[in-house]
Structures are given as C-alpha cells and as structure tokens.
Amino acid sequence: MAVAARSIHGTRRLKLQVFRTVVFVAAAVFFLVPIGAMVEFSTRGNSGQRTLEYWKEILAYPDMVQAIVASLELAAITSVVMLVLLVPTMVWVRLKLPRLSRIVEFVCLLPLTIPAIVLVVGLFPMYIWLGTNVSDSILTLALAYVVLVLPYCYRALDAGLGGIDVKTLSEAARSLGANWLDVMWRIIVPNISNAILNATLLSVALVLGEYTIANNLLYNNLQVELVHLGRANAGVSIAVAVASLLFAFVLLVVLAFIGARPRRMHRDPVAMLASPAVSSQK
Amino acid sequence: MKLGSLTRHLGVAALAWLLVAACGGSSGGGSASCSASAVKTATSASACGGLDALTAAAKAEGKLNVIALPRDWANYGAILDAFAAKYGITITSDNPDGSSQNEVDAVKQLSTTSRAPDVLDVGMAVALANTNLFAPYKVATWGDILDTQKESTGLWFQDYGGFMSIGYDSAKVPTITSIDDLKGAAFKGKVALNGNPKQANAALNGVMMASIANGGSLDDISKGVSFFKDLKKAGTFVPVQATTATVKNGTTPVVFDWDYLSAAHGKDVPTWKVFVPSSAILGGYYAQAINKNAPHPAAARLWEEYLYSDEGQNLWLKGLARPVRQAAMEKSGKIDKTAAAALPPVNGTPKFMSDAQATKAKDYLVANWDAAIA
C-alpha cells in the first residue's frame, strides 16, 4: 500500500511539474513579448539604431518627482483607508449580518460598472465643495480612489476570508476573553495576511496607474505627467510607459517582500490555536 | 524652472520701466493702473492702464492655468516655455489630451476653484456654443484679424489654423498625388484617421475633405463617408487610433490630419511627407477665449497679448500652423520667412465650413458613420 501510494505521489508530482512548466512558459511568452516590443520601440532611434535618448528624457523632466511623490502618498492613503474600511466591515457582515453580504458585495462592484469618464462627472460637485471648503490638494483624490479600488480589494479579501472559518475563530477567541479589537487584529488579520497583501498590491497598482479621474479633475498625478512627457515624441511616450510599469513593479515587489514576512512564532496561544494554516504549509 | 537671475533682471527692468512711465505720465492711459478688480472686466490692455500695467499685474498674479495644450501641438511646447521665461509666470498645464469640450467642461465645473483654466483654445463649434463662459477682450493687434475670424466684441478670436492633409511615410508607401491613390493595393491596411469623426474636429474635417475630393461639397459629407466605407471594405482603412508611436512604428503610415499636426511626425520619421489635395483644400481654424471667471485674469490677458504679438505668431508658424495674422505680418515684414517657407505648398482657394455646414456634417456622421465603418 505504501509503495503504491508513493508511486502515485511520484507520477502526480511529475505531472504537476510538467503542468507548472507549461503554464509558466506560456504565461511568460504571452505577458513578456508585448513588453519586449515596447522596450525595443523605446530604444529605437530614427535611423534604426539602438539609443537610450528617450529614456534619458524621462530623468530630465522637472515635474516628475513631484508627481511621483504625490502618487505614492495617494497610494499609501488609499490602501490604509481601504483596509480600515473594508476588513472590519467584511468580517462584521460575515459574523453578524450575513443577509447584508450581497448588498455589500454589490456596492463594492458598483464602481467598476460605471466608466471612470462618467463617474468623474458625478464626482465634480463633491470635489468643488471639497475644493472650496476643505482643501484643494491633490491628496483629496484618495477619497475617490478608495471607491475605485473597492471592487478589486473586496474580491481579494472575500476570497481570503472564505478560506478561514471566521465564525469559529472569533467565537473561540471571544469565549477566551478577547475583545473585538483583539479578534480583528490578532486573530483574523494574521490569517488573511495574503489576501490583505493582494488587496494592498491591487490598490497601490490602481492608484499608480490611475489617469482618467485625476486628469478630468485637473490634478497632475504620475500618469498625467507621464502623458504630458510622452507628448514630446513617440519614443518617449513608450519609454515612460515602460518606466511606469517598472516603477510600479519594483514598488510592489518591495511591498510583497515586506508584507509577507511576519509568519514567525505566535507567542499568543489563542492565535496559535487559530492559525492551522501556519503549521502545514511550509 | 530655469528662470533664476534672468527673471530677476527682467523683473527689475519692468519695474524700472513702470516707475519711469508712472513718473513721466506719457503715452496712453498713464493714470489708470491695472487693479485686481479692473482687470477682471478689462476688454483691452489700454482699458487696464496699458500693456506694462497689465504685465505688472500678471506678474503679481504669478500663475497661469492652461488646458489641453499638448507640447507637440503647433509648437505649444516652445510657446509655453517662452512665455514662462519672459514673464516669470508659472504655467500649470492640465489635461493635455483633452478635447475642446473637455476644456469648457472644466471651466464650468471648476468655476469657483483656483484650478479652473484661465484661457481656452477650442474648435469653432465649441467656441460658438459656449460664448456665455467667455470674457470679451481685444488684443493689441486686433485690427490684423479679419472680421470673419473673430467675434465682434472679442468673446472669441481665431488663433491658428491649417489645411486638412494626408500625411504619409514616403519610405513605406508610394508618393501620393491624388486621394484616389489610396484605393491602390499598396495602401492596404495602412490608412488611418486622427480620431473619430463624431468626436474630433480633425477627423470630421478629414472625412469632409475626402468628400469634397470625391465630388461632394461643404454641404454634403456623404461622399466622404462612402469613400471611407469602400476603403474599409477593401481592408485599406484601419480603425486604430493613429498616434506618434503607431506612425513611427509603421502601423499607420498614412494619416488624415491637419497639416501642422501631420508635419510634427517629421521629427520621428524623417521621410514623412504632407499632401494637401488641390481639389479639396479644406481649412480650419481654432479660437482663443478667456474664461469669464479666470482665477488669474491679468495673466490670462497677458497670455493672449503674447500669442498675438509677432513673437507668439511666429512661434506658431514654426509649428507649421498658419497664424491668423499671417497676411498682416507678411505685409509688415515681421514674419519668420524660413518658417513660412517650410509650410506645405497649397495651390488654390481654401474652403472653410460654416457653423451650419459643420452641424449638418455632424448630424450625418452621427447617423451613418458607425454603420458605414463596422
């Protein structure tokens, strides 16, 4: 029996490896070839020679730093507000108000059904009021961005919450004397850390890549400045696009490495009890 | 901004000039100065104490908001830089890819904030439909502009224009001498429009030019629509949006566009040529307007003065656009002769669509374009 089990395991492992290789190679081709085309184009001079002049133009653009800083700040604010707003709400709905889950789900899908060009029309009155009474700063865009990231982050968090038994975990913790803050922060959050990370990555990527709303509200964020810069000539327009992708990618990799680190020892016995995933998947 | 000491010197010079002018009390309106309240309703520089007072008031404001002025459009990049350097005014340039409609929308929707656009550069259809948003103003060189090219009280006034052309990469397709050449097999999969004719001025005029060249007229755009329909069926016309990148990359080596915009491709593609069919010289001008509620009214008016000065007009000419004062400047000899010589040759009388004709064309397109191209 043991021999048979081991050989099943063996062929399955081989099939899995083949599957993974095929999938990764296909994905690499599909996703990297277009980017390669862009890199090739952005380094092609007018007479067909290789040149870095378009890339150098990016560095020489004066308003770029300001735009990058603004976009990074927006990304940070948006992610934090989104997490603070969504995670407790979603946990609460799962525990106490399950009938509301469809409504929350629909509300979180709504921003995606309205194209940004129209949504900005509805946002104008709000932004005029904000501009005259509160602040004219570009950071007010974060308020709109939180709404934009809702669909994606809800989905990622929902998938993560679906994988753990929120009800049992929270009841166990509560019966052991934890208050709601403890339950959220020390039980639930560590168990959905991957989902939270994914939601954050989605949110940061969206904010860094957002163009329409910032542009129509006449704010100059990173993407708007890149479009400005790209108007200089064809090579620059593609060089800035690739640069923007690389920038976002590096940032997300950094976030992914920072964010996925805390999986060490849980000193808290309740938390240890509550995280079955930790022990098996190493 | 690379202003620094140059600005300071200019500033000191201007201040000195003002002091001299004020003390001397000499030419035109010496006593009235350009106060913040006066400049909001000033209908000309003289109504506000003269050009120098206006300049001083503009510098005091220190900022200018412009919208939908891409740097590679009719040499706007150089104009923005030159203005900022000359007067030390910081220009905030928003929404570079915006359409004329986006410009007036921004004026309407951001009306009370400090980010609203000060000045507008819009197509004629939008200008005529939104005069209630503009402040009347007559630049110093008002007399050089033809009556047909300006609104009588100064609500809008045309700035530059060009002719609808077919730009092409002579290295990839054969020389074009007539619009019918496009029906040839050498052009298969290579022809594109700049924008959608239901939305963009350049594209609408492109279809109209094709119509005129195929037996239609300013009142009849249907021949143009059927021309493009045939091209699409033959696989010649591609629906992709033509950009500088697609032109350089060779995907759209033939583009219908304004001649000054088309000529800009020359910096990416050295073999780019611009062809204006002699049987269909269709011209179009854009118009300037000042936002009635401009957050920086003095700077806005100074900007207009600059654009209509010889220097400003010549900068547009360098971008291969035809500035509205071209005829007057040729007479006075102030025109940049090298730039003028570089303009694509046009032999014949140009036609211009009237507002009614443009509306009729638009209505026909809205009803028929999508079905023809699909």
Add this chain to the structure above:
Amino acid sequence: MIAAGNPAVATNVGRPLAGGRRFSLDWIGVVPFLAYAGLFLLLPSTIIALGAFVNADGAFTLENYQHLSRSYVVKSTVDTTVISAVTAVAGAILGALLSYAIVMGSPNGVLRRLVVSASGVLAQFGGVTLAFAFIASIGPAGFVYLFAQAHGFDYYTHGIWLFERTGLGLVYLYFQIPLMVLVFLPALDGIKPQWREATESLGGNTWHYWRHVAGPLLFPAFLGATLLLFANAFSAYATANALINQGQPMLSQQIGGALSSEVGAFEPGFAKAIAVEMIVIVTLVTVLYSLLQRRTSRWL
C-alpha cells in the same frame, strides 16, 4: 462553564424592545462603510442617474433614455456584453490555471511574490500603451507578424483581426488574467493539502478530489472573480478606444463620444443614460450570479 456556541453566550448584544422585536445594534458596524460608499459612490451615481433625466436646457425629459434604442447603441450593448462575458470566462479559466500553478509552489517563495507583484502591475495596465504593446508585437508592423510572414505564415490574410473584436478580446486578456490571479489566489490558499491526502486515502483520484472536495469549495470564489472580470471588461474604455477608434463597439466609447465630442455631438444627458444602462446590465448579471451561487451551493 460556558462553551463557545452555547446559546447563553450571546453573540447578539441587542435588547428586545417593547413588543418583543429584537433591535440589533450590529448595524452600527457597517455604518462607516455605508456612509463612505454613500457619499463617494452612491451620491455620484445618483447625480449621474438624475442627470440622465435632464435635457440640454435643464428641463425634465425622457428622451435620453429613448435614445438608448438607437441602432448603434443596441449593437454596442450586445458587443460589449459578449466581449466582456467571453474575456471574463476565458480570463477566469486561464487565470485560475495560472493561480493553481503558482500556489502549488512554495508559499513564501520568490517566484510567487514576483508573479503576484507582476500581476498587480499588469492588472492595471491598459489604455493606449497596452494597445501599442500589442500593435508593436503582433500588429501588421510588429516583429512577431513580420517574422511569421517571412516564414510563410501570414495571419492577416483575412483582415487585420487585431483591430477587430477578436483582437480586442485578446488584448483584454492581458489584464483579465492577472486580475484573476490576484483575486483568486487567496481562495486557493485556503485549500489544505491534507484534504488531498484524505481523498486519496479514501480511495479517490484527482477527478474525485476536484469534483467533490476542492471544486465546490472554490466555486463561489471562482464565480465571484468571474463577475469581477466581467464588470472590469464591461467598463474598460481607453484600451478599446485606442484599438478600435472607428465604429466603436464598446458602450464606454459611446459614452466618451457623447461627453467629449467637440464637433457638436455633445450629449451629456445621453451619456448618463448609457451609464445607467450599464449599471442595470451589470446589476442583472450580478443577480444572475447570486442565483447561480445559491443553486450550485446546494447541489455541488
């Protein structure tokens, strides 16, 4: 000693009002979220919906909604729905496969983090530059096409499909698949390897595992992600506008035209009516999805 789950351990802090009905204070928990969404989402949406009832002079009118029956709008509605549905399902399946390949590797490994980060970036990559990336690679002047053509395989003999709906669908997959990976991966994380071992020790094979264990557990998340992909493609604008600028097949392009036309085809009320139509369609699809969820949770 009160154990968890005992009804004496009140999970509900409400006190019965006079009349015997329990008034739950649990609703307070969702107030922040609903307030925020109300202010920044529902309010703008209402402004848009109401704006569709107003004509150019500011008077009440139903003509904007009547214009929805214009032939090109109807065609656009069908095209948009079909493209969105196809790219949603295709993206979901392909993305699920890619997610599975990722999750079968080391959970804290470098490969996973790199792929997840790349997915984050690519899921938001779109517009003119994405269109150009495809134009520059497989387009009629792209190196892939030129290479293929040089070797006898001219794949544009029947027309340049890149600039048609087929091409648009392919380009959409470029951001649909990474989006699927990002939202579906957490669900796959919830699958424990012990379940596979348990299935096998009970005599089941791979088919049994997927059909009876992992499949039903993953299906709700899969369906929800597909719905997200559908809505994502449905409202995408810039990419479609760059690739198929003439004869615009997508509803979002019709909105863009009605909102930014500078030749006089400016119809803001109509644009808003189209937006309302889009909301209605996605709502219908969401209801369908909800029904499907409920049914499959019963018999899966």
